[in-house]
Amino acid sequence: MSLLSTLARLEAIRSGHAEPLATVRHRHLSDSPMVLIPLATAAEDGAPLAVLLGTDRAEPRLHFVPQPLNRDGRAEFLAALADELLPYLESYAGTVELIEGSEKDPATGEKTPVTRELCADAPQLIVPNAGSVRHLALLGRATRFRRTAEEPAPGPYPAPARVPLLGRWLTHLTERAQVPGASLLLPMTGLLARHWATGQSLLEDQQLAAQLAWHSPPPGTTGAEQAELAETARDGRGQLLHPPAGPATDPRFDEKLLAPAITRHDAALAALRQARGRHAAAGAVAEDVAGDVAGGTVLGGEGARVREAEAAVRESVAELRRLLLGVLLPTWEDVWRGLDLLRGLPPGGHVGERWEGDRWSYTGHRDRLAAGEPPQPRVDDAVTAARKLAQREREQVRVEVQEALDDPLAMAERRLSGEAFSAVVVEVVPEYDTSGRSPKPRPLLVLRTADQPHADPGREVHRASAPTAQKAEVVAFDPAAGLVTLRVLTGMGRRKEPEPGSLPEPGQTVVFTLFELTPRQSAPLPEPADTPWTHGGPPSAARSSTSGVEEWA
Template sequence: MSLLASLLRTRAASTGHAEHACQLRHLHLSDRPLMMITLNRTGPTARPLAVMLGTDPYRPQLHTAPFSGTNTPLLAALADTVTTYIDTCRRTGEAPQLLVPNAQSVQYLKDLGTDLRLRRADDQTPGSRAIQRLGHWLTYFTDRAEIPGTAALIPLTGFLGMHWITGQSPLEDEDLATLVAWIDPPRHTTSGRDAADQAEDPATHRPAGPTTGAAFDNDELIPLLYAHAQARARGQDQTPLLQELNSLLTQHMQPTWDRMWHAYALLQTLPEAPNTARRRTLERTAFTEEHNYLTQDGRPRPAREQAVATAVRLARTEPAATAFAAERAADDPFVRAELRTTGEAFAGPVTTIEAKHTLRGPTGRRLWRPRFTVSTTDPVLLEPGRPLASHTHPNARYRIRTVTHTDSDTLVDLEITAGMGPIARPNHAVLPEPGAFLVFTRAPDHHRMPEFPTRDQTPWTHGGPPAGHTHDGNEKQSGDKP
């Protein structure tokens, strides 16, 4: 946690009101997201007890598993709802967006997706292919969630926590009920702290899933399951008990459903950051590629990720994290202020300018490379040669030449490397005026995806085929490009 984040958390704890951590919203928010709440049966595996989902805040769909027997009907209904939503997005040219309450729900969907996509599709079993396809899409959503800056699957606690800081601990911020209460307390409460205390009342608090609370299990769910077992043993009609189960789960999940839409409304009030549009385009491209792959091929990804697939995933994730951090800083003054406290950005007035400086490029052509010096009292941990950006000229790029520390300040000598145009047609707008106050942050890196070997070219020690084995092409590696 940075110094500024610690200060804001301390201030929030002192005043009882959440503090803004960002001025802009840095993830795209769909006009029609698919909200989803999952509750799991007792046990370590992803075996849904109930799923509440939908795109209409006033008409959620509830799918429940039977007391005993297979949960195939629940999964088939869930597959139908999710697939219908995805097809609607495809027809309208938008990428789907799935919003869940917390990070635990993301992991749960990842485990569920792995289980479902590896199930054998059987034409004799109704819904089996749709359920397998659901597993593939859940894996796609959870894979995208691991890439910073993407918006295919977002836990709302993390989304809110990116933009507001409360007076409770980061672990407590994983509870959607208290987090929303801190950010937007009801009118009858005096502060966010008081609202969060009321939200934690055991009599009314409901966990947002996927695990259920012990009190709910012991006092409400287990007695209903026991009554069902007795009715089944006696040969009695079980329909009233199933209706009672649906009513119980609806009452249990409805508060979380309402808070999710409350969180959505809060996030909509924040203006969207400019660079979000670029990431939104990438999201649509990734979705189109995945949809085309399912249409043309559709092989399931293996249960275990091999070495090449891991390398591909890291090669995508790490540059995305760097680019997302740089774009947030370029867009948002609050983010730049936080980076100044960590030495990853600096600001100060321009003291000297060498406006006519030129140098010869690799071809011998004369290049215009203006230089200037900035005086700053911020800690500067950026090394010479590091490419920088400034929010005043988003298309310009700067390079640190030298960093000189004095008793009173730090002098950073900079050179403009991009955005100023050729000597024949110079763009003088990028030249700062003497005394101008500028803020510099890391520039987004231009990353090119390296070449990786195919499965047939990979040694068996790293997940390739055994010696003498001919690849039959029945499985897709998680690193393969759709």
């Protein structure tokens, strides 16, 4: 946690409400995001219990498993979830933009022009917290290898083709969520924590209701008091008035309400099976004594018992639906309330650029599915893992730089740590480098600053928000007088004199950073087939993408 974030949390404790950490919104928000709130069973990690989802705030849709330990019930739940979610994920695949580019021919080394498709937009999933992201990752891992009835050897319990397809999409989205700055799958608690500081810890912020309580406490109360109420207040039955934001459930809810309701459902199903068995036996008797009034009476009585048992099953399912909606709807409203808060902030200048990266990621996965590639492996090979790590490290640097350029509060954090400084131009002194065949402009900038940057002589600095990328070096720094002298090296054009507007004017406020504004590319990695044996060797058949087949126990 940075010093500025710590100060903002202390100020939130003093003021009693959340304090801003940003002046702009640093993540993309879709016009129609899919809000998805999962619930998992307490007995088995990753086992689904229910999902509430939808793109319309007023029309959430619930899917749940009446008996989470029943394999057939899980299969029906996953199929229903796939029917609900896949049309949304695939609806952005048809509208594309044509991007002109070039690629190098591996045989000749020459660049040839190519035209690529880029989806004009991409889906976006919003979940309550980071635990929900992990739960979706477990669902993706458990379903993307499932055998389908269309395969030559489907095996036991074949799944519909849409179930492993859903697993591949969930795996892609959850992996993309680990890339800093990506917005295809976003936890609401993380979004709010990036833009506002509360007076509680980051762990406590994972309770969405408690985190939101700091944003608008009623008059006469504080965010801390409202957060405590959101976490602990219970009704007359001992149930939380505001249940957790998923995927975990309240243990008291599991013990007092959910478990008895599931038990009643199991008993109703058992009674229905018995009634149907007796009805079938009565039907056989009636056939033997055709025309007998007693046989018809027995058959009619058993039929009435079947209808009563079916009604009991429907009632038990309806009871479970009411219980789960009571747990999920408060969190549903909280997620939409968080979206309202975030939409009140203007988007940052680099948000669109990062969203374009998400669109390329979505387009690439769409193309891999269309090409019939196998599902993502259970464990990445050495080169793939190294590439993912390098990409995430590179994107982390890029996001931090872009947020600092977009947001004065983010830049203030860098200024506080000595990685940047804001200054007023005192004087521009023309100077030239005459060591070459023709003199080159190397003007000096004398700046006055109240910051304390780590500006040692000879250190490279970069001008933020310059017309073109501009680099300078520190000539002298007098901390007591607050004067910094810089020699401008680049960003002035190719002429003998600096181009108009390329240098700041006296009296103008400028910001220089001691970090580069463009992250450096990592060293190239070998192809997976060329990986040395010391780093895992070439992928073998034993470690193919289907080696991690996992059937749901």
